Amino acid sequence: xxxxxxxxxxxxxxxxxxxxxxxxxxxxxxxxxxxxxxxxxxxxxxxxxxxxxxxxxxxxxxxxxxxxxxxxxxxxxxxxxxxxxxxxxxxxxxxxxxxxxxxxxxxxxxxxxxxxxxxxxxxxxxxxxxxxxxxxxxxxxxxxxxxxxxxxxxxxxxxxxxxxxxxxxxxxxxxxxxxxxxxxxxxxxxxxxxxxxxxxxxxxxxxxxxxxxxxxxxxxxxxxxxxxxxxxxxxxxxxxxxxxxxxxxxxxxxxxxxxxxxxxxxxxxxxxxxxxxxxxxxxxxxxxxxxxxxxxxxxxxxxxxxxxxxxxxxxxxxxxxxxxxxxxxxxxxxxxxxxxxxxxxxxxxxxxxxxxxxxxxxxxxxxxxxxxxxxxxxxxxxxxxxxxxxxxxxxxxxxxxxxxxxxxxxxxxxxxxxxxxxxxxxxxxxxxxxxxxxxxxxxxxxxxxxxxxxxxxxxxxxxxxxxxxxxxxxxxxxxxxxxxxxxxxxxxxxxxxxxxxxxxxxxxxxxxxxxxxxxxxxxxxxxxxxxxxxxxxxxxxxxxxxxxxxxxxxxxxxxxxxxxxxxxxxxxxxxxxxxxxxxxxxxxxxxxxxxxxxxxxxxxxxxxxxxxxxxxxxxxxxxxxxxxxxxxxxxxxxxxxxxxxxxxxxxxxxxxxxxxxxxxxxxxxxxxxxxxxxxxxxxxxxxxxxxxxxxxxxxxxxxxxxxxxxxxxxxxxxxxxxxxxxxxxxxxxxxxxxxxxxxxxxxxxxxxxxxxxxxxxxxxxxxxxxxxxxxxxxxx
Numbered sequence: 140x141x142x143x144x145x146x147x148x149x150x151x152x153x154x155x156x157x158x159x160x161x162x163x164x165x166x167x168x169x170x171x172x173x174x175x176x177x178x179x180x181x182x183x184x185x186x187x188x189x190x191x192x193x194x195x196x197x198x199x200x201x202x203x204x205x206x207x208x209x210x211x212x213x214x215x216x217x218x219x220x221x222x223x224x225x226x227x228x229x230x231x232x233x234x235x236x237x238x239x240x241x242x243x244x245x246x247x248x249x250x251x252x253x254x255x256x257x258x259x260x261x262x263x264x265x266x267x268x269x270x271x272x273x274x275x276x277x278x279x280x281x282x283x284x285x286x287x288x289x290x291x292x293x294x295x296x297x298x299x300x301x302x303x304x305x306x307x308x309x310x311x312x313x314x315x316x317x318x319x320x321x322x323x324x325x326x327x328x329x330x331x332x333x334x335x336x337x338x339x340x341x342x343x344x345x346x347x348x349x350x351x352x353x354x355x356x357x358x359x360x361x362x363x364x365x366x367x368x369x370x371x372x373x374x375x376x377x378x379x380x381x382x383x384x385x386x387x388x389x390x391x392x393x394x395x396x397x398x399x400x401x402x403x404x405x406x407x408x409x410x411x412x413x414x415x416x417x418x419x420x421x422x423x424x425x426x427x428x429x430x431x432x433x434x435x436x437x438x439x440x441x442x443x444x445x446x447x448x449x450x451x452x453x454x455x456x457x458x459x460x461x462x463x464x465x466x467x468x469x470x471x472x473x474x475x476x477x478x479x480x481x482x483x484x485x486x487x488x489x490x491x492x493x494x495x496x497x498x499x500x501x502x503x504x505x506x507x508x509x510x511x512x513x514x515x516x517x518x519x520x521x522x523x524x525x526x527x528x529x530x531x532x533x534x535x536x537x538x539x540x541x542x543x544x545x546x547x548x549x550x551x552x553x554x555x556x557x558x559x560x561x562x563x564x565x566x567x568x569x570x571x572x573x574x575x576x577x578x579x580x581x582x583x584x585x586x587x588x589x590x591x592x593x594x595x596x597x598x599x600x601x602x603x604x605x606x607x608x609x610x611x612x613x614x615x616x617x618x619x620x621x622x623x624x625x626x627x628x629x630x631x632x633x634x635x636x637x638x639x640x641x642x643x644x645x646x647x648x649x650x651x652x653x654x655x656x657x658x659x660x661x662x663x664x665x666x667x668x669x670x671x672x673x674x675x676x677x678x679x680x681x682x683x684x685x686x687x688x689x690x691x692x693x694x695x696x697x698x699x700x701x702x703x704x705x706x707x708x709x710x711x712x713x714x715x716x717x718x719x720x721x722x723x724x725x726x727x728x729x730x731x732x733x734x735x736x737x738x739x740x741x742x743x744x745x746x747x748x749x750x751x752x753x754x755x756x757x758x759x760x761x762x763x764x765x766x767x768x769x770x771x772x773x774x775x776x777x778x779x780x781x782x783x784x785x786x787x788x789x790x791x792x793x794x795x796x797x798x799x800x801x802x803x804x805x806x807x808x809x810x811x812x813x814x815x816x817x818x819x820x821x822x823x824x825x826x827x828x829x830x831x832x833x834x835x836x837x838x839x840x841x842x843x844x845x846x847x848x849x850x851x852x853x854x855x856x857x858x859x860x861x862x863x864x865x866x867x868x869x870x871x872x873x874x875x876x877x878x879x880x881x882x883x884x885x886x887x888x889x890x891x892x893x894x895x896x897x898x899x900x901x902x903x904x905x906x907x908x909x910x911x912x913x914x915x916x917x918x919x
Contacts, residue, residue: 147625148599153229160232161239161246166202197268198473198546202245207272207466209234209248210263215279215302215337218426224250227277234276234301242463242527243561244470246274256282260289267294271470274462275300280337281375297469297477303341305458306401308465308482309518310422310446311345312489313456314397316517317444321418323396325350329416331391333430334401335360335376342399343379348479349486357382357391361402364391389414396420404428409439422446424456444514453515460519461485464526468534471554472544477534484537488530492519500524500761504571506578522567522574528558568722568729568760569857569882573605576888580606581687581899583884584677587694588612588633594626596880601631605881606888607899607908609686611636611673630908636676645670648679656706674700678707681866687891687899690883692870697736704861704868714863716741718749719870720756721845721858722886727811731757731764731832735841736859736870743784747791750834752862754799757832759893765825766832767810768803769840774820775804785836800824807833807844857882860890867891 153159168174176182186200198204213227228250235246249266253259259282263273273296275287287300299305318325330351332339335358343356358365358379365372366382382391392398392411400406400423407430412421421436423429426448433452436445446454465485469477497510497520504522519526532554538544548554583600585593588610594617597608610617614633621628634641649667652675656666669675674695680686692700701717710717719736722729733753738745750766757764768789772782785804792801802824809816810830816823835841848854857879861869867890869883903909 145602160229161235161248198271203269204271204470204473205243206245206247206270207238207274207470208263208266208270209238209246209274209276210251210266211249211276212251212253212259212278214254214277214282216277221279224252231276234274237459238274238463238466240562241459242467242531244463244466254282256285256289259286260293263290264293267296270296271473272297272466273299274466275302277302280340281373283337284340284375291476295475297466297474299462299465299477300337301458301462303337304345304477304482305461306338306424306456307341307345308461308485309456309458309489310342310399310424311349311486312460312493313422313446313454313518314346314420315349315486315490316493316512317420317446320514320517321420321442321444323418323420326352328355328396328420329394330356330397330399331388331395332356332358332379332399332401333388333406334358334399334425335365335379336401339399339401340375340379342401345482345486348483354381357386357395359388359391359402364388398422398430400424400430402430404430405432406430409435412436412439412443415440418442418444420444422456424448444517446517450521454517455521456518457521459521460489460526461530464530465534467527467558468531469538471531471546472535472538472548473546474535474538475543475545478538478541478543480541481534481537481543484533485530488533489519492523492525492529493517495525498524498761500567500571503761504567504574506575522570524567527562528555531558562728568762569724569885572760572885572889575892576606576885577604579888579892579899580604580903581888581891581895582607582609582685582902583887584609584611584680584686584689586611586673586677586689586691586700589616589620590693591620591624591626592875592877592880593693594621594624594628595877596884597631598626598628599877599881600884601908606884607903607906609634609680611677614638632906632908634676636673637671641676644685645676648676648683651683652679652707655709659706672703674703675707678703678868681868682708684895687895688867688869688887690869690871690880690887693873693875693880696873697870700870701737701861704864708864708866708868710863711865714752715748716745717861717863718752719859720753720862721856722860723845723848723854723856725848725854728829729762729831730854732841732845733832733834733862734838735835735845737838737861739838741837743787744791746784746788746834746836747795749862750788750792750801751796751799753832753834754796756860756862759889762831764800764832765828765830766799766801766803766834767805767807767825767830768801768834769807769810770804770836771806773805773809774823781836785834788834800828803834857886860886866894 169178190196190200209231211227211231213224214221216222216227216230231248231250235248238244238246251259251262253262278286283300290298332343347353356379364382364386365376365380366385367380372380389411393414394416396416397420402425404425419440421443423431429447433445433447436443446456448456494512501520501523502510505520510516535548539547583606585597585608587593589612600606600608608631610631610633613635617633646667648670653663653666674691677689681689717737718734720731720733721735722731731753734749754764768785770782770785782804789801789803792799817826849856859870867887869887871883
């Protein structure tokens with residue numbers, strides 16, 4: 140059933156809204172008649188004539204220089220095999236998404252209905268005028284070798300078959316570091332390669348370029364070891380037919396230094412690993428199941444260095460560490476090809492990056508205090524924001540030095556700055572938060588569980604390992620909604636705050652609540668009665684340690700949800716008023732807005748306190764807050780009380796935290812226009828900085844700004860994130876989507892990791908959740 144649900148979620152993801160995963164967005168204004176006359180006829184004739192006069196102008200006047208074609212015939216798709224061009228399209232679109240989010244490269248996916256290699260080459264060759272680069276994808280061997288070589292020989296733009304070279308480059312970087320740690324020399328080690336397809340061949344060739352000896356490779360295909368006596372070997376396999384006689388994989392593994400697995404799951408055993416030489420290296424890269432599990436391999440040998448293709452274990456060999464940045468570097472110097480020198484430059488850049496201190500944002504993303512170079516960290520993590528500014532320049536330099544670059548980079552510092560601006564170093568914040576949540580999931584109370592969106596979100600949250608949902612509401616009604624909509628809530632606790640089953644706990648919560656509110660308008664009867672309300676009951680679960688965080692507000696007014704949290708949990712020490720913050724995910728990176736939900740007309744001191752709360756929360760995401768205090772006035776241009784309010788608040792913040800980067804009062808246009816700021820306000824603390832935090836003078840302005848950004852589709856919103864509560868309770872917007880609920884759950888879990896000390900995993904292992912979690916793991 141679990142696989143059926145995962146299938147349904149994947150199909151809904153691709154089908155909902157605009158079908159597929161990509162769209163074309165204009166990069167120029169196209170709103171007025173004048174705009175259209177420039178974009179098309181008659182204005183478009185002028186760049187056409189310039190290009191006709193000098194073909195290199197195509198890079199100046201069109202998108203060619205940042206456009207890559209992801210091309211396949213669907214003959215060898217992932218683990219799906221020869222499924223054809225149409226069926227391969229979701230994969231190619233997905234590849235385009237990765238190019239865009241990791242390297243800001245635009246992609247058209249092209250699926251070609253042609254199996255004949257020569258015809259395929261001619262079709263792709265004819266596309267050269269359109270694209271700055273060609274990424275070949277999921278084309279079966281041996282045709283892929285011929286196709287790539289022919290295209291590299293005949294085209295003047297970079298071409299790479301990622302299935303071959305992506306795995307080779309990433310694994311080669313990992314290999315260099317593993318050999319260094321194991322104190323072995325590449326020219327002396329003996330390799331066993333299980334798998335003889337495109338990736339295995341590319342890996343072996345690249346390892347040779349790094350110094351490995353050809354005669355030290357023993358390679359296996361699905362029929363056995365490659366040796367000269369076999370008459371069934373394709374030509375491309377003959378080069379690695381090094382074995383003298385037929386032998387088993389078990390025999391080959393004896394005294395081998397390195398095992399490279401590019402085959403099928405569970406192909407080798409612990410006994411084989413035990414028979415390897417001292418300090419062995421095992422790269423079991425079959426997906427989804429490696430040739431040997433991490434647990435089995437590391438139990439067999441304490442001196443082993445192990446890598447897999449999986450994200451849930453250390454040392455993941457993931458192609459996304461390579462292809463976006465390799466093409467970025469190649470495109471930026473208009474390389475004629477991706478040659479061996481460029482691939483080796485990528486290898487060495489990745490290997491060296493793993494040896495440098497890891498940024499806090501990466502440690503946070505993977506739930507580690509301090510990731511350091513060693514047996515469990517031989518290759519950078521996919522969410523390391525330094526990859527773009529490390530690998531792309533290395534590839535570009537190698538292209539220049541090997542004379543394939545047509546547009547050399549002259550100012551490397553400027554180039555690095557441009558790379559950082561492409562995506563924004565902070566723009567991976569949501570992926571970072573998600574990974575951090577999964578490293579230490581917490582118990583999440585959903586106060587409105589009799590809602591289809593909440594139940595859908597709860598199913599995804601438990602299955603993705605984000606948290607452990609607790610469902611509040613009528614059990615019969617919740618189960619009926621789940622059944623009618625095919626939602627799997629097996630193993631999730633359902634509590635009805637009005638039922639006899641919760642009476643004992645309800646009475647206990649009432650007594651505790653009375654101690655808090657007995658002199659603030661509640662008597663003993665009312666304190667117990669109000670615990671029948673799911674919001675109060677859920678908040679008391681968090682307060683008493685029966686849950687770690689709570690989410691509510693999907694179908695309730697904001698005050699009705701926030702009031703129970705304030706009355707039961709209260710504020711952090713030193714906090715007089717809570718505040719609401721939104722995280723807006725924009726093309727400029729994340730932007731934090733406050734206060735957008737709680738305080739109507741705060742004083743200067745209250746705005747200063749809100750600002751400090753916001754800064755503290757942002758820093759917990761390992762982002763440096765750069766704060767603009769917004770108004771209709773710029774630095775005293777108006778002497779009205781409203782303008783002075785923000786200036787005074789900024790001064791109060793500076794008195795308390797002088798190191799905080801903050802300035803104002805200023806208009807929003809100044810905050811986001813660095814040239815205007817430099818020219819008119821050269822004293823501003825935010826010059827040459829990308830503002831990521833906006834503090835508003837009152838609730839009306841903040842809430843209006845948030846809603847405008849959201850409704851105009853200029854940003855995705857997460858929030859409101861409540862600030863200042865002693866324990867995490869977060870409020871959904873009325874009608875929030877399933878995705879918004881999941882995002883809020885991730886925020887709540889990360890918040891709970893900081894604010895609650897309960898040993899969640901020990902509690903969960905004794906609960907109904909554990910069976911569900913193990914079932915999900917088995918079916919993944």
